[in-house]
Amino acid sequence: MNIFIILGMGAAVGFLSGMFGVGGGFLITPLLIFYNIPPVVAVATGANQVVASSISGALSHFRRGTLDVKLGTVLLVGGLAGATVGIWIFSLLRSLGQLDLVISLLYVVLLGTVGTLMLLESIRALRRAAANQPVSLRRPGQHNWVHRLPLKMRFKKSKIYLSVIPVVGLGFGIGILTSIMGVGGGFIMVPAMIYLLRIPTNVVVGTSLFQIIFVTAYTTVVQATTNYSVDIVLAFILMVAGVIGAQYGVRVGQKLRGEQLRALLALLVLAVGARLAVDLVVTPEDIYSIVSEGVYR
Amino acid sequence: MRAVAALCLVIGLAVPALGWAQEDKPAEFPEKLEIGISTDEIAISSDFRGADLTIFGAIEGYDPSLLAQSKYDIVVALEGPKDNNTVRVKERIFGIWVNRRSMTFELVPESYSLSSTRDVETIAAPPVLNGVGVGIQHIRLSPVGYLGDGSNLTEFRDAFRRLKESGGFYQRDPGGVQFISASLFKATVKLPANVPNGTHVVRAHLFRDGVFIAEKALPLRVMKTGIEQMISNAAYNQSFAYGAFSVMLAVLTGWLASVVFRKD
Numbered sequence: 004m005n006i007f008i009i010l011g012m013g014a015a016v017g018f019l020s021g022m023f024g025v026g027g028g029f030l031i032t033p034l035l036i037f038y039n040i041p042p043v044v045a046v047a048t049g050a051n052q053v054v055a056s057s058i059s060g061a062l063s064h065f066r067r068g069t070l071d072v073k074l075g076t077v078l079l080v081g082g083l084a085g086a087t088v089g090i091w092i093f094s095l096l097r098s099l100g101q102l103d104l105v106i107s108l109l110y111v112v113l114l115g116t117v118g119t120l121m122l123l124e125s126i127r128a129l130r131r132a133a134a135n136q137p138v139s140l141r142r143p144g145q146h147n148w149v150h151r152l153p154l155k156m157r158f159k160k161s162k163i164y165l166s167v168i169p170v171v172g173l174g175f176g177i178g179i180l181t182s183i184m185g186v187g188g189g190f191i192m193v194p195a196m197i198y199l200l201r202i203p204t205n206v207v208v209g210t211s212l213f214q215i216i217f218v219t220a221y222t223t224v225v226q227a228t229t230n231y232s233v234d235i236v237l238a239f240i241l242m243v244a245g246v247i248g249a250q251y252g253v254r255v256g257q258k259l260r261g262e263q264l265r266a267l268l269a270l271l272v273l274a275v276g277a278r279l280a281v282d283l284v285v286t287p288e289d290i291y292s293i294v295s296e297g298v299y300r
Numbered sequence: 301m302r303a304v305a306a307l308c309l310v311i312g313l314a315v316p317a318l319g320w321a322q323e324d325k326p327a328e329f330p331e332k333l334e335i336g337i338s339t340d341e342i343a344i345s346s347d348f349r350g351a352d353l354t355i356f357g358a359i360e361g362y363d364p365s366l367l368a369q370s371k372y373d374i375v376v377a378l379e380g381p382k383d384n385n386t387v388r389v390k391e392r393i394f395g396i397w398v399n400r401r402s403m404t405f406e407l408v409p410e411s412y413s414l415s416s417t418r419d420v421e422t423i424a425a426p427p428v429l430n431g432v433g434v435g436i437q438h439i440r441l442s443p444v445g446y447l448g449d450g451s452n453l454t455e456f457r458d459a460f461r462r463l464k465e466s467g468g469f470y471q472r473d474p475g476g477v478q479f480i481s482a483s484l485f486k487a488t489v490k491l492p493a494n495v496p497n498g499t500h501v502v503r504a505h506l507f508r509d510g511v512f513i514a515e516k517a518l519p520l521r522v523m524k525t526g527i528e529q530m531i532s533n534a535a536y537n538q539s540f541a542y543g544a545f546s547v548m549l550a551v552l553t554g555w556l557a558s559v560v561f562r563k564d
Contacts (some may be wrong), residue, residue, distance in 0.1 A: 051546050058554025059561075098390045100399040108396075218545045227543025231535050236547045242550055246557035283396045290390040290397070291459035295383040295410060 006240060008038065013052075013244030020056060021252025022259075023268050024208070026215065028053040029117075030188035031241060033110055040237070042103045046093075047226035047233045048241070049185030053219040054263050055242035057187055057212045058250065062125035064209025071206045073214035074170065078192075081171035082218035085178020092227050093183050097230065100294070107279050111186055114276030117190060121269035128262040136204070149199055161206045169200055174214060182222045260289035329513040330361040333506045335376070335487075340519060342491075346526040351495040353378065357504055357516070359483040366508065367482060373416065373423040373507040374477045375434050376487035378520070380411030381498030384444060387456045388461075403456040404444040410496040411469045412436065415476030424510045424559040432512050435507050436461055436470050454497075468492045496523045 020027035028049050035045035064070040098100040152166035155279050173195055175189035192211045194204045202210075227233040256264065335357035342353075355376055359367075366372060385408050391400040416423065420435040429438040440459045464470040469492060477487040487504070499521050506514040524532075534542045 051550055054547055054550035055554040055557075058551055059558030062558045064554065078536035100386070100402060104396075104398055220550070223547050223550075224540065227535065227546060229541040231539060233535070233543060233546050235531060235535075235542070235549065238546060239549055239553070242553045246561075248552060249562045250557070285397075287390060287397055289463070291462050291463060292388050292390075292399075293385055293460060294388070295385045 004038075004040075004237075006121075009237060009240045010244045012038070013241035014248035016241075017056070017245030017248025017254035018255075019268065020273075021249030021251075022255075022256035022264065024256075025268075026053055026187040026189045027056055027245065028188075028219075029110075029184070029190065030112065030272075030275065031245075032106075032185040033114070033279055035237075036107075041232075042106045043097065043230060043232045044234050044237070046106060046183070047183035047223065047230065048238045050181060050219045050226065050237040051223040051233055051235075052241045053181075053185070053187045054216060054223060055214045056245050058220065059249075060064075061209060061212035061216055064212060067209075068160075069205050070209035070213055071158055072213065072214060073156075074161055074163075074202070074206070075210045076160045077156070077167050077170045078177075078210070078214040079173035079217050081174025081176075082178040082214050083221055084171075085175035085180075086182040086218050086222050086225065087178075088175075088180040089182030089224070090229060092179070093226075094229055102284070106184065107283055111276050111280045111283070113184070114272050114279070118269050118272035118276060121265055121272065125262045125265040125269060129266065132262060147199075147201075150201070161202055161210075163202060165200060165202075173200070174218075178218050181215075181218050182225070185222075187212075187219060189215060207294070229260070244247065244291065323481065329508070331363075331372075331506060331508065331513055333361040333374075333504055333514040333516040334358050334360060335502065335504045335516050335518060337502060337518060337520065341521045341523060343523050343525050344491075344495065346491060346524070346528045347536070348495070348524075350495075351491050353502075353520075355487045355489065355502055357485055357487065359485075359506060362483050364482075367477050370473045371509045373418065374485055374487065375414065375416040375420055375505045375507070376477055376489060377434060377503045377505075378411070378413040378489040378491070379409040379501045379503060380496045380499065382407040382409050383498075384408075385460065387460050389459070390528055391457075402450070403453070405441045405456075405460065406444045408439065408441060408460075410498075411492060411500075412439065412464070412471070413491070414470075414472040415487045416472075416474055417477045417479075417485075419474040420472070423507050424512065428507075428510065428512055432505060432515075434471055434503075436465065468494065491522070495522055495524060497529070 012031070016027040016030045016034065018109070019025070019030065031048040031052055032045045035049065036042050040048075061070065093102065096105050149166070149169045152168045154168055155166050156163055157164050173192065177192050180186055180188045189208075189211050192214070193207055196207045196211065197204055222234055335355055337353070337355050357374070359372060359378075362372065363423060384404055384406055386402055386404040388399040388402040390397045392398075395499055414434075414436065415419065420429065421437070423429075426438065428436050432438070433440045441460060443453065443456075461470065469491050471492065473488065473490065476489065479485045489502070499519055501517050502520055503515065503517045
């Protein structure tokens with residue numbers, strides 16, 4: 004393992020995450036897998052790295068008052084339950100020898116979907132800009148089926164009166180993703196909170212980061228105790244490089260045009276997904292493999 | 301660092317051989333095997349690139365005429381710590397390579413380094429070697445909870461041996477055992493660079509004209525040292541504290557970054 008490659012990886016992903024305001028977990032884990040880190044380790048270490056990259060963002064949102072702790076806590080209840088179930092699935096898949104395959108498949112689906120949606124969206128935005136059309140904002144005020152569910156709760160900071168069922172459910176789903184894929188899940192949680200739950204945009208990012216910190220921290224501890232798969236040295240190198248890279252990413256991101264950048268990120272996401280897909284299809288060097296019970300010891 | 305290895309002793313002392321070393325030997329053979337290594341513990345640092353371990357030994361109560369005809373053969377094996385190992389085979393399903401069939405072998409050594417007076421296959425007949433369980437081709441590979449018809453047992457055993465050999469965990473050196481006097485011999489076994497941590501066993505076997513007649517075993521602890529091993533030990537033995545510390549380190553890194561790069 005070359006420390007400079009890991010540093011470069013962390014810095015590059017940190018730079019991108021700062022530039023686009025994404026967590027970066029969904030890029031770190033596949034990159035580690037490409038670098039022949041066992042997927043078990045890549046996922047657990049990725050979750051640990053996300054803790055660090057989410058903290059500074061959450062702190063600044065908290066200072067600015069754009070973090071709804073009550074809403075975040077309800078999300079977290081679902082998140083912790085989801086992560087618990089996720090780790091159980093993770094260990095089961097591992098004992099069946101299907102873990103690496105499932106991680107790769109999930110990433111192919113996830114990166115393919117997110118990349119395609121982002122690419123389409125940025126192409127539309129570029130066309131609009133070229134035609135000089137004003138951006139048409141969808142009204143997020145309208146109610147949908149989600150708002151007819153029972154068990155409603157008032158979230159003062161978000162100025163919203165909402166059933167806890169979809170909030171816990173969303174947290175649960177994200178918790179499963181966190182534990183199986185080593186991602187924070189912000190790239191799914193943020194749009195779902197805005198478009199599905201109609202939560203005001205200004206509190207969405209801070210609140211999702213709040214949930215991410217605790218769920219990734221919990222996942223790290225549970226992975227460490229059940230699968231012994233957290234590599235603290237690897238995680239630390241990634242964290243340090245990542246938080247520094249993110250600072251520069253933020254600065255560059257403020258100067259460049261958003262649509263083109265988003266199109267570039269979309270292409271990168273699609274490329275990573277395509278590489279994982281190719282690895283699933285290409286005939287492996289050896290179709291046999293050995294695993295000992297005290298693996299990676 | 302170089303693994304210290306050497307040995308000593310042995311000959312002539314009328315020390316009664318330890319019972320456990322010979323209990324499963326038929327009593328009618330007068331020959332006994334003695335081996336010795338200078339240490340029962342080897343410390344290995346993180347820059348270890350592999351080393352040779354030398355084991356000295358002697359045949360006692362030998363028949364001089366048989367010795368003169370080179371009828372005695374010695375096989376020395378360094379067996380690593382044992383663990384259950386699962387071999388899996390991938391098959392293509394809808395274009396994707398998926399692990400399908402598998403077989404778990406019960407308590408097989410993680411590493412196995414063999415040294416002998418000549419190629420093990422020529423020392424004794426396969427059934428004899430299988431019975432003793434000596435030689436990469438004859439090591440005991442018994443499947444756990446296996447209920448099949450045995451038709452693919454060979455396939456998985458062969459794959460296991462091949463992968464272990466290509467990974468450098470299983471090695472053999474025909475000619476690694478040399479007689480340095482009439483009955484005193486020296487065996488060189490290799491410790492691979494990725495030698496597993498734990499208790500290994502040096503096991504010496506004596507064959508006379510293709511017949512297995514004596515065995516002697518000595519434990520050898522391999523202890524990895526250095527910061528990497530300390531971290532690895534913590535991850536396994538204090539896994540909760542290790543996980544909690546990983547999280548704390550992340551919180552600290554994230555918080556420090558927000559302080560250092562704070563703009564407002």
